[in-house]
Amino acid sequence: MSYADELAPINIVINQSPWLDGFAGLVDLYESETGNTVTLDVNPYAGSLEKQRNAVRSEQSEYDILIVNGIFYPEMYHGGFLEPLKNVDPDFKLDPQIYTYDDTLCYDAVNKTVNCETGDLLTIPVNPNITLMFYRKDLYEQNGLKIPETWDELMANAKALHNPPEMIGMMQRSARATISITWDYWPYLISHGGSLFQDEGNGDFSVTINSPEARKALETYVAFSKEVGPENPASMEQGDLIQYLVTGRAAHAVLPAAAQSQMDDPNKSIVAGKIGYMTIPHAPGHPSAPALGHWLGGIPKNIAQDHKVAALAFLDWFQKPETQIAYAEMGGSPVSAAAYESDFADKPENRYMLTMRTASPTARRLWTIPEGSEIVAVLEVGLNRVVAGEISVVDSLNNMAAEIEKIMVDAGYKTGRLPDLAN
Known part of the structure; x- marks a missing residue:
C-alpha cells in the first residue's frame, strides 16, 4: 500500500479524551507526510458512541474510521458492521509489535468470539487505556x-x-x-x-x-x-x-x-x-x-471502496513502529512494543512507559x-x-x-x- 498515491479524504469519529491531542498531532503528521486529508469529528464519550451506532445503520456511513471503545466494541463485531481488513487489502498484516490486547482486535464470526487465531482482524488499537x-x-x-x-x-x-x-x-x-x-x-x-x-x-x-x-x-x-x-x-x-x-x-x-x-x-x-x-x-x-478500556480503529462496511482503501492506508501508517514512537513523543499513548522499548521510554519523564511494557501483555478484556x-x-x-x-x-x-x-x-x-x- 503506497501512501504516495492520492487517496480519498477520510473522516474519523473520535471521543474527547486526555489522549486526543496526541492523536490529533499524529493526524497532522500523516497529512504532512502523505498529502492525504483526514478530518476528526470530536465528541463527548456518549455522543461519539451514538454517532457510530447511527452511522453503521445508515445507508452509507459518513465516517470512514470509527474509534470504538473497548467496552462496546462487541456491538460492532456481532452486528457485522466492520469490514475485515483483509477484505480491503488481502496482503495487509498487523505489525508484529502491536499489542492484540487479549485478542480484542479479531472476531470469529462462526463461533462468535474474539480470537486472533481463528478470527478476522477487524480493528487496529489506537489507545491502550489499561x-x-x-x-x-x-x-x-x-x-x-x-x-x-x-x-x-x-x-x-x-x-x-x-x-x-x-x-x-x-x-x-x-x-x-x-x-x-x-x-x-x-x-x-x-x-x-x-x-x-x-x-x-x-x-x-x-x-x-x-x-x-x-x-x-x-x-x-x-x-x-x-x-x-x-x-x-x-x-x-x-x-x-x-x-x-x-x-x-x-x-x-x-x-x-x-x-x-x-x-x-x-x-x-x-x-x-x-x-x-x-x-x-x-x-x-x-x-x-x-x-482493558482501550480504543480500537475500525472501518465500517457501508462506505465506498476508495474510502476503505484510504482508511486502511491511515491505519497501516499508524501502526508502524516509527509512527508509534512519534505518537509517544507527541504525548499520545502508543499501542506498540516498539514505543515502550524505545530510548524515549527510558527517559525519567516517561517512566510510566516502563510499567506499560509489563502491564500491556497481561491486560484483560471485560466481555465480548x-x-x-x-x-x-x-x-x-x-x-x-x-x-x-x-x-x-x-x-x-x-x-x-x-x-x-x-x-x-x-x-x-x-x-x-x-x-x-x-x-
Whole structure:
C-alpha cells in the first residue's frame, strides 16, 4: 500500500479524551507526510458512541474510521458492521509489535468470539487505556517500602501511609456511571481467579460472578475502601482520584495509563516527579490483570471502496513502529512494543512507559458480547451498593448473578449460574 498515491479524504469519529491531542498531532503528521486529508469529528464519550451506532445503520456511513471503545466494541463485531481488513487489502498484516490486547482486535464470526487465531482482524488499537497503579514513589523511598506484588502487600503499604484527611492510603473508583466501579473491580476479580462467565471463549455463558473467588475479590476491594480509603468512597469518580493525587493527598490510585500526562504538569500537579507507576497487584497464584478500556480503529462496511482503501492506508501508517514512537513523543499513548522499548521510554519523564511494557501483555478484556451494556448496568449498581454499605458482599453477588443470568436467558445464550453463596 503506497501512501504516495492520492487517496480519498477520510473522516474519523473520535471521543474527547486526555489522549486526543496526541492523536490529533499524529493526524497532522500523516497529512504532512502523505498529502492525504483526514478530518476528526470530536465528541463527548456518549455522543461519539451514538454517532457510530447511527452511522453503521445508515445507508452509507459518513465516517470512514470509527474509534470504538473497548467496552462496546462487541456491538460492532456481532452486528457485522466492520469490514475485515483483509477484505480491503488481502496482503495487509498487523505489525508484529502491536499489542492484540487479549485478542480484542479479531472476531470469529462462526463461533462468535474474539480470537486472533481463528478470527478476522477487524480493528487496529489506537489507545491502550489499561489500568495502572499510580503511587507516591517519594513516600515509598522515605518509608523504605517495596513495590508490592500481591493485594495483601499493597494493603500493608497503604496502611503505612494512610493518615486521613491529609493522606489517603488508597483511591479507587466506586461511583456508579456508564462504567466506573466495574472497571476498577475487574483486576481484583480476574487476579483472584474469578470470572464473569464459565468459559466465554467457548460459548459457555454460565454466570460465575458469585463464585468464592469473586467473593474474595470483592471483599478485598471493599477492605481497601473501608480501611485505607477516603470518606464516602462510594462517590469517588475518576476525576476525584486524579485530584487527590495531583494535590498530594493520595498514596495510591488505580487510573488509566493516559492519566499520567497530568502527574508531572506543574500547572496541575504539586507532586511533579513524585508519582511512580506499578502493575496492578494480584492474589497469590494468579497473574496481574489490568483492565482493558482501550480504543480500537475500525472501518465500517457501508462506505465506498476508495474510502476503505484510504482508511486502511491511515491505519497501516499508524501502526508502524516509527509512527508509534512519534505518537509517544507527541504525548499520545502508543499501542506498540516498539514505543515502550524505545530510548524515549527510558527517559525519567516517561517512566510510566516502563510499567506499560509489563502491564500491556497481561491486560484483560471485560466481555465480548453486545449485551455488555445491560450487564455493566447491573454490575455498577450492585458493586456500588456494597461499597456504600447498603448490601452485603454475598447478597450483592448473588443478586447480580441472578440478574445477569436473566439477561443471558432472554438473549438466547447457553447459560445458568452457580448456586447462591451462603452468608
